[in-house]
Each structure stands twice: as C-alpha cells, then as structure tokens.
Amino acid sequence: MIKYPVLEPGAVIGVTAPSSGVGEELRELLELACSRLQEQGYGVVCGATAWTQDKAKSAPASVRAAEFNAMMADDSIGLVIPPWGGELLIEILEQVDFDHMKVKWILGYSDISVLLLAVTLRTGIATAHGTNFIDLRGKETDPVTAMWESVLSTASGESVLQHSSQQYQLEWGGGEPSPHVFNLTEITNWKTVGNQNVTMQGRLLGGCIDVIRHLIGTPYGDVRYFQQHYIQNEPILWYLENCELSVTDLRRSLLQMKLAGWFDHCSGLMFGRSAANRPMENYTVEDVYQELASELGLPVVYDIDCGHLSPQLTLVNGAFAEVEVRVEAEEAGGMEEGQKGRGTVRQYFRP
Template sequence: MIRYPSLNEGTTIGVTAPSSGVKVELHGLLRLSFNRMEMQGFNVVCGETIWTQNKAKSSPAKVRAIELNKMMRDDQIGIIIPPWGGELLIEILEYLDFDNFKSKWILGYSDTSVLLLAITLKTGIATAHGTNLIDLRGDFSDNTTAMWQSVLSTKTGESIIQYSSEKYQKEWKHSDPSPCIFHLTEQTYWKAIQNTNIKIQGRLLGGCIDVIRHLFGTPFGDVQHFQKNHLNNEPVLWYLENCELSTTDLRRSLVQMKLAGWFDNCSGLLFGRSDANQPIDNYTAEDIYKELYEELQVPIIYDIDCGHVPPQMTFINGAYAEIEVKDGRGSVKQSFKH
C-alpha cells in the first residue's frame, strides 16, 4: 500500500539542505525563491543548513539528518523542498528516523532523488521527483514545471495527466536570466526503441542514476521487499536520468541494476534527456537502450522531460502510471492508487 501526501493551499514549505546548501554569494537566489512561494500563498520555514556550504555539503551528516527529521515530524510543515541537489546526501540515510516520518511531500531531483527513493522504498510514502526550489524563483514557470502544484494536490484515488513539453533547454545561461529561469529553445521529441507509438503502465520508481545506484545492496534499496509489501507485486516502471555518467559508466550502472534484481518484474524504462550521453568509441546511449531492450524485453522510452535538461515533469514514486508516446509527443497519467 502506498501512502500519498496531499498539498494543501497555503501550507508551510520546509526548506532544508539534506545535500548541498547555498553559498553566501547566492543567498539572493534563496530569497527570491521564498518571495515567489509566499506570493503564491505558501508560508516558508527555513532550516539552518540551507545557508552554508563547505566540503561538498551543507553541513555534517548528523546535522543535516537532525534538521530533516525535525521537519518530517513537524505537523505545521506540509511539504519539504530542498534548494537543490548536491553530492553527498547518501551520508545522512543511516541517521534518518524513517519510522516517525509523517506523510508529507518531499520534492526535488538530482542528489535529492536518493532521499526520495529511500523514503518510498522504506516507508511506502510517495515522494515527488521534480523541480527544485531555486528553479521556482522566476516571475513565472513554464507549463511543464508549473504542474508540480497540480500533481501534488491530487487526492488519493484520483488521477492527473501531464503532457510532454513543447521545447526544452539546450544550455544554462546563468548570465542571461529570463522571467521563467529556463531558456526553452529546442523541440521536444520523445523517442522509443522499436515502436514510435507505445503505451506502458506500472508503478513509478526512479531518479538520478548517478546517485540512486549507490543504494544497491543497502537497507535503503530493497526493491523486492517494497514490491512485495507495498505494491502487491505489481510491476515497476523505472524512470532514470543521467547527470554526469559517461556512456560506459551508464552501461555498467544499468547492468548492475539488472544484476541487483531491480529490473525483475519491470514493465518498462523511461530515460530523461542528458548532456552526459556523449559517444565513447562509437558507443552511444541509444546503443545502451537497444541492448537493454534486447536483454529485458520491455518497452524503453527516452529523451523524456526528466532531469538535468529542463523542463521536467513531476513523477511520483509509488504512483500507478500510464505512459503513452505517439509521434514524439508524450503523456503521463498518474493515478494515486493504494
């Protein structure tokens, strides 16, 4: 059984940094983000960890864990949104008080996806893979990003549909800010191995493969136990995105996922766009997808709106999803089923 939090109007957003905090020279980005959230009717409560960053983390692991544990127990906080990802979130997992976590949304991506996946696998509480707080500081959000509020406001038993973006961002232009943060210039086109038109369904799980792969073989990555105890052995539909892995490292990681049993009882795989997918010795990401298809015999869709090449949809770990791709356009229907 999956437990779905619900986003209520005017709720309080807890902002903590379970991975990276924000250096002093970028504190203005945080304040802009807070102002934007408050203009939308939310209250904002800040932790201490968000204001500091040193040695590739916001603060020591136990300090980060204590702050997150406190926010997860606080009835006044309805959703937690970290400023952004980082590198070393995995350090805090052993100090988290999973048994006493209240049912509330956590939203983010990149290194945050380690926390999201671990919480859903350990507790059965749904978590939200989507935008981070810093990317919500603009005057407005593009239609794809802006769906986070509608998705997280969906009630248990209800469904919501998101559609693929019209355009995506090819490169970050931090020196040239735009009213909606992203510069969406390239035509979005979802692709699939074998068939151009495809439908798949299953329970969503996933995140940034660079970091969630480190959950293999740990108490925080027991997919089989989760499937049996929370999903009644329904198949998993994996969504994955590659931040920085070389093409060969991506292949190694996916083979490891397979050998670890994460792809047992899997209905398909979805891959986000990635700048890291550069060929090595003529070996491309598309080659990897074709090999996976031959090995797993499940549908594989790629270049979807997920990850470090924005914009991105909001994917709910644990939700029942129906994905359809037709002539490069995609739709994602998520049902909040127990």
C-alpha cells in the same frame, strides 16, 4: 499500500538542505525563491542548512539529518523542498528517522532522488521527483514545471495528467535571462527504441542513476521488499536520468541494477534527456538503450522531460502511471510534424 500526502492551500514549505546548501554567494537566489512562493500564498520556513555550504555539503551529516527529521516531524510544515541537489546526500541515510516520518511530500531531484527513493522503498510514502526550490524563483513558471502544484494536490484515489513539453533548456546559464528561469530553446522530442508508438503502465520508481545506484545492496534499496509489501507485486515502471555518467558507466550501472533484481517484474523504462550522453568511440547512448530493451524484452522511452535539462515532469514514486508516447502515425494520413515525439503521463494515486 502506498500512502499519498496531499498539498493543502497555503501550506508551509520547509526548506532544508540534506545534500548541498546555497551558500553566501548565491543567497539572493534562495531569498528570491522564498519571496515568490510567499507571494503565491505559501508559508516558507528555511532551515539553517539551506544557507550554508562547505566541503561539498551544506553541513555535517548529523546536522543535515537532524534538521530533515525535525521538519518531517513538525505538523506545521506541510511539505519539504530542498533548495537543490548536490553530491553527498547518502551520508545522512543512516540517521534519517524512517520509522516516525509524517506523511508529507518531499519534492526534488538530482542527489535528492537518493532520499526520495529510500523513503518510498522503506516506508511506502509517496515522494515526488521534480523541480527544486531554487527553480521556483521566476516571475512566471513554465507549464510543465508548474504542474508540481497540481500533482501534489491530487487526492488519494484520483489521477493527474501531464504532457510532454514543447521546448527544453539545452544548458545552464545560456541565452538571455528568462522570466520563468529556464531558457527553453530546443524542440522536445520523446523517442522510443524501435521508433514505434509505446504504451506502458506500472508503479513509478526512479531518480538520478548516478546516485540511486549506490542504494543497491543496502537496507535503503530493497526493491523486492517494496514490491511485496507495498504494491502487491505490481510491475515497476522505471524513470531514470543521467547527470554525469559516461555511456559506458551508464551501461555498467544499468547492468548492475539488472543483476541486483531491480528490473525484475518491470513493465518498461524511461530515460530523461542528458548532456552527458556523449559517444565513446562509436558506442552511443542509443546503443545502451537498444541493448537494454533487447535484454529485458521491454519498451524503452528516452529523452523525456526528466532531469537536468529542464523542464521536467513531476513523477511520483509509488504512483501507478500510464505512459503513452507517439513517434509515428497509427492511421493513414499520418501526423503533423509537431505531433511527433509527444508523450503523456497519467498518474493514479492508487493505494
């Protein structure tokens, strides 16, 4: 059975950096995020690792793991949100205390998805792939990002609905400063292989493919055990996002996941938008998606609100989800242009 934490009003947020910390030169971003969340009624406790960064990590692995373990064991802390991702979270996994972990939310993405996926696969505790702490520093929060509170406040046995965004951010740091952090300038358009409307459902698992692929073959990436012991062999609905992989590396990584059995008893796949999806020769990411859909005989949806081109949905590892994507008219008369490429994700917090 999946165990779902619940975000309580006025909860204390523990900010620890199991991957990268903020560092002195960007200290004001973390300070601003702390102030914004406190204004909204949350308590905020920042660990020492949140403020430091050296040699591509916030601190040595033992220090990062100890601070994370302490926050997960502390009853006064209601949820844990790292400041952002990084590069070397995988270094701490051997020192994470999975056996004595309290049931509380961990929220983040990018390199943090290594920790999220490992925790859910090992313990059956639901984890949340979504915004990081730093991106909550704005005077306003866009509607898609703001759903993190509604999703994490959903009670076990209940459901929560999220809609695709209207616009997304094309690149970091571009354009004029925005009161809600992101510069949302590009029209969102969810797509499907075959360009047909898609409906699919299953237990959500996923993260940043660049890093979660390294869990394959380790004690922290046993998808088959998770299916058998926690979700009674229900199908898995994968969501994946590519930060930096070339299209050929993406293809290799997906094949490795397939060969490792990660796509056994799978109901479909969703891919986030990515600035890394540049063609190699004439081999495109659409070719990758088409090949995967053909090999697995499964629906593939792409360019969803997930990953490094914000905003992004809050997707809960372990939750049962129903996904609908509309890319064409189902009835005579068709759809308005603004209705095409829209999607919804309803997550059921089913044990």
